[in-house]
Amino acid sequence: MRLPCPICGERDRREFYYQGDAVALDRPARDAGGAAWDDYLHNRDNPAGETRDLWHHAAGCGAWIVVTRDTVTHAVSGAKLVGAKR
Amino acid sequence: MARLIATTPCAGLLPLAIGSVTVTEVDAGPVTLIAPYDGAQKATSDALKAAVGVGFPAPNRTLGQTQGKRPRIVWCGMGQAVLMGADCPDLPQAAVVDQSDAWAIVRIDGADAAAVLARLTPIDLRDSQFKRGHTARTLVAHMTVSVTRVGAQTYEVMAMRSMAGTLVHDLEQAAKNVAARAALA
Numbered sequence: 297m298r299l300p301c302p303i304c305g306e307r308d309r310r311e312f313y314y315q316g317d318a319v320a321l322d323r324p325a326r327d328a329g330g331a332a333w334d335d336y337l338h339n340r341d342n343p344a345g346e347t348r349d350l351w352h353h354a355a356g357c358g359a360w361i362v363v364t365r366d367t368v369t370h371a372v373s374g375a376k377l378v379g380a381k382r
Numbered sequence: 383m384a385r386l387i388a389t390t391p392c393a394g395l396l397p398l399a400i401g402s403v404t405v406t407e408v409d410a411g412p413v414t415l416i417a418p419y420d421g422a423q424k425a426t427s428d429a430l431k432a433a434v435g436v437g438f439p440a441p442n443r444t445l446g447q448t449q450g451k452r453p454r455i456v457w458c459g460m461g462q463a464v465l466m467g468a469d470c471p472d473l474p475q476a477a478v479v480d481q482s483d484a485w486a487i488v489r490i491d492g493a494d495a496a497a498v499l500a501r502l503t504p505i506d507l508r509d510s511q512f513k514r515g516h517t518a519r520t521l522v523a524h525m526t527v528s529v530t531r532v533g534a535q536t537y538e539v540m541a542m543r544s545m546a547g548t549l550v551h552d553l554e555q556a557a558k559n560v561a562a563r564a565a566l567a
């Protein structure tokens with residue numbers, strides 16, 4: 297598998313570390329309540345189709361990226377830097 | 383008082399000459415990591431250019447001379463670059479760390495240099511993709527390194543100093559394997 301780092305270009309999967317579902321970026325408000333926080337911390341979908349995951353370009357530029365890929369076809373359709381608006 | 387003797391990271395390990403490939407250590411002079419603060423990349427680049435003649439490089443690129451101890455700068459990660467061959471000027475808008483003794487820097491030179499590296503790194507080393515002046519943060523075997531193309535058949539690899547022995551071992555083994563295969567042909 298190759299992942300398109302927005303900084304380095306397309307790179308081998310070995311250079312990346314998997315960091316889980318990109319839902320981790322959507323942190324609930326402090327006072328969102330137990331159900332929202334339980335969902336955020338523990339519940340993950342297992343989609344047959346498009347999924348958004350966090351990957352760390354650990355052996356590359358060091359960026360965290362959100363990779364969109366399809367779990368059925370294995371096609372990687374894109375990647376964005378986390379915190380790009382910064 | 384003890385007399386301390388400075389040794390280079392690859393002292394006693396290099397040079398090597400195997401098949402068509404030589405591996406030599408590079409004494410880059412002072413090495414400084416520069417990480418401009420948010421929004422300060424242009425200001426830092428301008429200050430560098432005024433002081434040492436090379437600005438801050440774009441991602442995956444280097445600037446400056448690659449021969450001798452002349453100022454050059456190598457991109458080495460998101461928002462970071464290392465300046466070599468010149469003392470770092472005062473850069474008030476960047477984080478600056480002296481890493482002169484922290485890197486083992488080696489050059490792999492020769493007709494089979496790319497073939498040797500290709501056994502160790504997952505990046506695309508083809509001429510059309512990785513040209514002189516291009517650089518990459520990537521792997522050599524299991525080590526995180528910086529790989530830079532400095533000539534038509536010359537590559538430079540920077541690894542953490544503590545990994546010097548492993549780096550030389552891996553390069554030596556790959557060079558022997560490439561030479562052995564060439565001998566069969």
Ligand SMILES: [Zn+2]
Nearest residue numbers: 301304353357
């Ligand atoms: Zn990257």
